[in-house]
Amino acid sequence: MDNTTHDYLSQSDAVKARFDKLKQREVILEVKGLNKVYKSAQGETTALSNVSFKTHRREFVCVIGPSGCGKSTLIRILAGLESYSGGQVLLDGKPVTGPGRDRGMVFQGYTLFPWLTVRKNVMFGLEMNGMSSEEARREADLWLELVGLERFASAYPHQLSGGMKQRVAIARALVNQPRILLMDEPFGALDAQTRCKMQAHLLDIWRNVDVTILFITHDLDEAILLADRILVLKANPGEVQELIEVPVPRPRSVDQLFTPEFIATKARLEALIHPPASIASDEVETVKPHMIRFTNVADNVE
Numbered sequence: 640m641d642n643t644t645h646d647y648l649s650q651s652d653a654v655k656a657r658f659d660k661l662k663q664r665e666v667i668l669e670v671k672g673l674n675k676v677y678k679s680a681q682g683e684t685t686a687l688s689n690v691s692f693k694t695h696r697r698e699f700v701c702v703i704g705p706s707g708c709g710k711s712t713l714i715r716i717l718a719g720l721e722s723y724s725g726g727q728v729l730l731d732g733k734p735v736t737g738p739g740r741d742r743g744m745v746f747q748g749y750t751l752f753p754w755l756t757v758r759k760n761v762m763f764g765l766e767m768n769g770m771s772s773e774e775a776r777r778e779a780d781l782w783l784e785l786v787g788l789e790r791f792a793s794a795y796p797h798q799l800s801g802g803m804k805q806r807v808a809i810a811r812a813l814v815n816q817p818r819i820l821l822m823d824e825p826f827g828a829l830d831a832q833t834r835c836k837m838q839a840h841l842l843d844i845w846r847n848v849d850v851t852i853l854f855i856t857h858d859l860d861e862a863i864l865l866a867d868r869i870l871v872l873k874a875n876p877g878e879v880q881e882l883i884e885v886p887v888p889r890p891r892s893v894d895q896l897f898t899p900e901f902i903a904t905k906a907r908l909e910a911l912i913h914p915p916a917s918i919a920s921d922e923v924e925t926v927k928p929h930m931i932r933f934t935n936v937a938d939n940v941e
């Protein structure tokens with residue numbers, strides 16, 4: 640089929656069958672009419688307005704949207720780190736009222752304890768919950784093996800690359816066997832090559848673990864490569880624009896980046912996130928701000 644005419648809504652029989660199966664699985668997370676209003680001295684900001692969606696068991700959902708559309712607010716609410724103003728958040732049918740072991744978190748910033756070894760970082764949560772050191776060590780080693788870091792169990796975080804640190808963070812989140820893994824731009828600080836490897840690695844891990852993933856990203860290719868469905872939010876106020884079923888078949892790899900399904904999905908996401916500039920915003924762009932010069936060399940470099 641011609642790349643330019645492929646419709647992101649059309650699905651092959653295999654993709655359709657996969658979605659049919661996925662939707663039959665139990666609902667893990669249900670967000671119903673979620674509202675979040677921040678109140679400050681400057682006034683009120685509606686960060687989220689009437690956001691509703693469901694994720695099914697072992698589904699991979701990515702959340703994208705322009706800056707300020709409420710992505711971080713949403714994930715913080717799901718993690719139980721932020722209150723909400725209205726609506727409902729249900730995990731396995733029960734309201735989320737605070738943080739819990741049923742949700743694992745991986746953030747962009749490296750959040751490992753620098754004074755603990757890799758193994759101790761992964762053991763930490765288990766020991767805090769009363770597991771014996773011996774058992775926690777056994778569990779930690781299993782998960783370190785899954786993320787391919789068993790050889791680095793005795794290393795300290797500063798001895799690891801950025802990608803390796805995030806693999807430890809993933810092991811540390813998964814060791815508690817959460818129902819859902821909440822990932823807030825986890826690969827945002829990595830260089831392009833490492834990021835690419837981590838995406839493949841995460842898909843490998845997910846294939847082997849019974850966990851649902853909600854993953855925030857700014858990167859459209861990353862969202863299409865990883866997700867079953869992509870929740871597209873818009874800003875001011877943060878609202879759901881569309882929940883897109885990614886028509887790219889699995890298993891996924893970067894080789895699919897130029898397939899008609901991938902290109903069509905990306906075109907749809909771009910149209911939603913970067914709509915054609917309005918006349919008003921064109922005007923703003925053509926007004927150049929007055930620039931102060933900080934150079935004593937008079938000739939122009941451009």
Ligand SMILES: Nc1ncnc2c1ncn2[C@@H]1O[C@H](COP(=O)(O)OP(=O)(O)OP(=O)(O)O)[C@@H](O)[C@H]1O
Pocket residue numbers: 677678679684685686704705706707708709710711712713877
């Ligand atoms: N603590 C706060 N107090 C007041 N307003 C806030 C607070 N946190 C976020 N907001 C506002 O809520 C809206 C959503 O913010 P949020 O950080 O969730 O968006 P985001 O999509 O994650 O943005 P980005 O992609 O830039 O990280 C923004 O308008 C933001 O200014």
